[in-house]
Amino acid sequence: MSRQTSRLDAKKVNSELLTLTYGALVSQMLKEIDSSEDVNKQLERIGYNMGVRLVEDFLARTTSGRCLEMRETADKIQQAFRLYLNMQPTVTSWSSSGDEFSLVWDQCPLSEWVEMPSNGLKYCAIIPGAIRGALQMVQLDVQCWFVQPPLLWVCRARTNLLHNAPIMRALRALNAVSNDIDLFNCSLNEFALAAYCKISYSGTY
């Protein structure tokens, strides 16, 4: 049987099985539980339980010491993502007090082959749960949630030239506005007004 064993990569199969099992679990939950809000909550709780146990494995494997500030914690979380899911989220949007940051990723192994229904389901809700659970075990109480993705993707240019281009400024402005107001609840005139206010009152755009 040795002719065949080389054809399957155990690590890959395991990862695929995780993805598929998770998918089966979520669809089963959607069947059993009526509102997708409750499904999100359940997933978050499952993530929490996993994170509580995962952090021990993480500490044992990386032999990392205690984090003294939030930036170190962010680094460690990034490392954990690399270790467990083989993905590299970027850490952005630090708040000025340094106690809030965002993790941004494009594609997560969990949501491979997944098409989302548009009913408010947060498919990867176990990830924030896991982060919360893991950090609680190292005496850090955090809140972790999904913010909605930006309306329009602004490309990351290496020079500032592109940043000053009118179209880039427009995209950024629209994203900033759409964070503040709900696009679908206002008319076009209101939106234009909001965009105008945003642009004229904030120096960055």
Added chain:
Amino acid sequence: MADDILFDLLHSEIINYSLEQSKDNNEKKEVDLSVVEYIGFSAGYKIMERLTREWPRFKDELDTMKFICTDFWTCIYKKQIDNLRTNHQGVYVLQDNAFRFLTNFSNGHQYLEYAPRYVAYTCGLIRGGLANLCINSVVTAEVQSMPSCKFHIHVQRT
């Protein structure tokens, strides 16, 4: 690519979840593991499609079972099945002497009453995998002493 431990943790959380759901629904002592089995089934059904994508067609039922025992098992449980027995009439018994989900529990009879929870997913996985290869079956598991486990596959012929 995700790490193994994530799968282990997810597996035990699935069991946890289904126990909680069934506790709400009925107050009987019997635990309802059908959800766990079903999740295993749908995962097994889909993973089999991916695994056998570049595989030559299986000759017969026994060949399929051999595939399950060697390649399928090696990928998921890190070892081959230790013993495969059949009566050539549609009953197969797969014996694993150190089953991955049971090795961490005990080495003997302690916690034996909880063992069914941890084999239900795998029963579903085998059944789903076989279902995708057009073999309808009933898979049951038997645990007599802890890390070892026997899976009985009854192929349904119509």
